[in-house]
Amino acid sequence: MSLILKESAAFRSQTVNPWTGFYFLQSMLINFALGYEFSVLYAIVLSCALIVLWRHAPRAQKVFIGIISLVAGCYFPFGQAYGAPNFNTLLALLSTNMEESTEILTIFPWYHYVIGLFIFSLGVISMRRRIPAASTPWIKWDTVGTVFCVASYFIGPVQNHFLGYDFRIIDTGVPVLRFVRDVAFNYHEVVVEQKNMAQLSSMKDTWTISAFKPKYHIYVVVIGESARRDALGAFGGYWNNTPFASQANGTFFMDYVSASGSTQKSLGLTLNRVVDDKPQYQDNFVTLANRAGFQTWWFSNQGQIGEYDTAIASIAKRADEVQFLKDGDFEANKNTRDEELLKLTAQVFSTPRTQPQMIVMHLMGSHPQACDRTGGKYNEFVQSKETSCYLYSITQTDDLLGKLYSQLVNTGESFSMVYFSDHGLAIKERGKEAQYLAHADKFQQNFQVPFMVISSDDTKHRIIKARRSANDFLSFFSQWTGITAEEIKNPYRFFSEQKAGPVYITNFKLQKVDYNQLGTDLFDTHNKL
Template identity: 75%
Template sequence: MAFLQQWHMNLTLKDSIIARSRAISPWTGFYFLQSLLINLALGYPLSLLYSVAFTCVLMLLWRTAPRAQKALIGVCSLIAAMYFPFGQAYGSPNFNTLLALHSTNMEESTEILTIFPWYNYLVGVFIFALGVIAVRRKKDEQKRRWNKYDSLCLLFSIVAFFVTPVQNLAWGGVFKLKDTGYPVFRFAKDVIVNNNEVLDEQERMAKLSSVKDSWTVTAVKPKYHTYVVVIGESARRDALGAFGGHWDNTPFSSTVNGYIFADYIAASGSTQKSLGLTLNRVVDNKPQFQDNFVTLANRAGFQTWWFSNQGQIGEYDTAIASIAKRADEVQFLKNGDFEADKNTRDEALLKMTAQVLATERTQPQLIVLHLMGSHPQACDRTQGKYETFVQSKETSCYLYTMTQTDDLLRQLYEQLRNSGSSFSMVYFSDHGLAFKERGKEVQYLAHDDQFQQNFQVPFMVLSSDDKAHRVIKARRSANDFLSFFSQWTGISAKEIINSYRFISEKKAGPVYITNFKLQKVDYNHLGTDIFETKSR
């Protein structure tokens, strides 16, 4: 009897040792490291809870279905390796990132890939290498029995799966299993949900492209003969000397007679979404693409032109192309397909404006210029040239793009003056940018929606009869652009309510922006992203 008891104790001890050795095997640490890296790569806040839980899932799958485990970790590692550079700059997938994927041409894609720091790609390669090691793991020769550590892993991974859905329910939300916090599940859900939203938006845009505008024009009293709208790109206000920036890089805008708006706030943090909300009539937070400032001018009897240095993917599949195609004359310097890889310069647009202004016309005119401006990579815009070195070459080039745009505005202003007709021109940027890799030699700027500087952009109005250089300090919102356009051009419409005089110091209401998750956020609740002046 004693012998049997001793034998049973030895067997139990042996099983315990085997179980513990499995729990603390090198593969446990390996899977935990890979889980952490996948979490980080997909752009979500680092979570020890879900990293441990995903480690448990991988260990249990290895025990019960090793082929399925290899497939899972292989796919996750590949996606994480490819997404890592994007995740560090732009975070997890959202409406804006999926919209950019649909509306970015080959040239812009190449520029985005070259702006990320080299070591982000190195980390991506490391994640991929770990995935290869995991996939090449050989199956254990001895199949071990289920033990309490396996049960604990199973329980922990299941509990972790329900944590976020239960929290949502407790905080007054809805219990949905698809809201689980596992980064891998979240990534798949975010890609699918946001991609469907983008497709729905594009489908709605395509339908509205053939719909006649619904403007009811009640009066047309233009003060000037020629109106020009210059839409800049990615220019944050604190990078321009004329708008309070530290550097004297905008000699024209800093001295020209006209109105400088010191507190103009963009509608959103990306081109398509921001201009979609700025240039169209918006109903229930949805742009009515048939009712935009171009169709309003057309309805009022203006002759309209749209000249763009931005890519055109298709005829109506981006918010900007949809608006542009409503003009009487449209010309894109590049079509946005795979052959549109030449780095065309904004100055080329001035040849088009010169041709328009060379011909006298009796009807009022609206000319729209859409610039590449300061779009990342900034050094591609300047051919690597800069005047003042600030922290990194890319940051320095970014500052110089402001000088280039300022000089374009100077040349355009001279064209208008030489035309002999009365004129007024407005310049503004669609959105700003935020700093990434701040304080490092590879510091650069990219799209973001977390900071006020992502929405602080230049806005100025220059007219042929201006007699002084004036600064408007009252806050203005791009959400009220159509109201400004109506007052500026003298086109009144029943659908546009002018609640205050835009070019004045009169206070407007609270300003809200639309973030990348399509949520309206109070501008005052955003953080700050200061432009440091550190130089050599």
């Protein structure tokens, strides 16, 4: 009886201890900061673990709290914008240069950093708790807490088993452990992907071309960046911010869907031949053009970290002539404008060439932070300064396309140019002064992008409403350039209203998702908060 009374007293001393509430608050914030769906259960699990550790291994508990508080505090802004770690976030981390890293850090609202600092401060307070001189005996409530934590660990694997998936011990739902697993697993996947990319990029292409009948002498591919289709007036957007495209004669696809929600993954799936959902980096649209007999040029305002460090760099390096305005190192010029690329195209057009030409221009476009793209300038205030800059960055791209079109007309040669964006963006901190746009994969607007083709013989502004997928880009490229290759199937006429079947996108977890099942993230067209 005395033992039971002692254990009950010990249990009451823990439950009424203010540190219990403190650990629960800390656990809720840490779990929330890591980007997973909030769960009271898992907050209780972490609280129990911290209490048991404090009672029997206080020094280990302090180290544990210090680590998880630092990680959670630093990750909080990223978690709010991009969610939990996944393949895309790890790929972006390894493919991002110093300039882009700085821009990402400046786009988050200031109060997200304050909350992150607060989470870390709670960890510091916990680490300063004085360790008792006397050792604490093990009581049955310690056993109950330990069993509860262990049992909760298996909730995720058991749920997966009943949902028809494999029962795997590592598939726990406990956020702190899940975070470690997701980082390690996705890092491994990214490393494997990059090794595969490097290997394939150095291989000779396997294209088998049976015919080449180009209609035009010059072909230009302009790859935009982060442009949502509903942000362009020419594609039904609310704002009249595309004066060139809105009046240009050409073909405008009003329902074109990107392959994924980030540059590297989306363009990797768009510009390469894909077999079993794996890009074949040696077989891309540049090597196809080379094989057909084009002289190929690649001009980019995006950073180049290394020859084969990114999917895009690996494709670019296959062109006959390549020039990056940014090298991707610490000295990269943050303020290099897309318009600088027109100097390079002007040099190409200044010399008459008998060989068919294909020029690729890869823009920075509307990449966050948009105000860095526009120098803080905008035409109309919409919701926030960053949103306003984003809409003006669309105008800048439209102006570039207009100047490029004039250059092409002045060559006196027949030509055709295509413009499309790699992916869209999602609205974050909606309705607040800090509203901004960032990469995401949950909404249709993350994949709704502009796609238009303007040629020297176009006589009217043509609209195609049939849905088209970036997964079929090589089919488009084949029909557009007149290149027939055994490896490319053309199941439908791209330049038509012919239906093309269901469209799937690849999310940040590398899962194929039916585009129709995604939610919506519409623009708020009001000008004031």
